[in-house]
Amino acid sequence: MTEPQSTPLTSNWRAIAVFDIDGVVRDVSGSYRRAIADTVEYFTQSAYRPSSVEIDQLKSEGLWNNDWQASQELIYRYFEAQGQGRSQISLNYDTLVDFFNSRYRGSNPDNWTGYICNEPLLLKPSYLENLTGGGILWGFFSGATRDEALYALSGRLGLVAPLLIAMEDAPGKPNPTGLLAAVEQLEQKHKIDNKLPVIYVGDTVADIYTAENAKTQHPQRNWIGVGILPPHVQETAQRRDGYEKNLQNAGAKIVLSNVELLTPEAIQELINLNC
Incomplete structure (x- = not known):
């Protein structure tokens, strides 16, 4: 499956979603x-x-x-x-x-x-296809090395030339440079000149801080941090609740148990709530 093409399946792109990989796309608790x-x-x-x-x-x-x-x-x-x-x-x-x-x-x-x-995958290619069909542009910003990230994205998920900002491309999180670069590259590729809302999806406090730091640098834009609970913290209610609270305290607007719950409809609702 290729990344979104220049012509969306809907009349207009509505938002940009950038995903972390570890704990979001793949389960790294055993790796x-x-x-x-x-x-x-x-x-x-x-x-x-x-x-x-x-x-x-x-x-x-x-x-x-x-x-x-x-x-x-x-x-x-x-x-x-x-x-x-x-x-x-x-x-x-x-x-x-x-x-x-x-x-x-x-x-x-x-x-x-x-x-x-042996890393289990946490999303299916059809999920990304549904985002495209719902007018959501998507790409990836990960602290993993490029070859390790592509092992999951291309080798496991079958994505062809996904837009990826990896360890080699930007300072580590919570520095927002990599997130900003991913957004800029998506805008250039798809010839977008309006400031679409940006959702950054991650499983750690550093990921949420990254979205918050992007908001500080570019306050005129709608930046939304979405937290994902990695599988290993969902084994007990106490641990899940504590982890969720940490993500919320860092600034996450919503915390989900799996990334595929972040549908185009859920994204639109977040945008409406955070205008």
């Missing part, structure tokens, strides 16, 4: 987050393996969208709790990244066999 735990455990000599809840707590700070940096931060905090200063901790970042990638991608860089190969 990226497992690789974080593996990495922290390895570099603390098996003394500490962070739980899923502890990783979520770190992510809720809104600063640790990059999972390599999140792993590094958890390692630093473990040793600080043991009374060591960061300057005393011998931790090579490049070595950490290599180890993380050996778990997430696998040991062979040319033939991935790691955790990435």
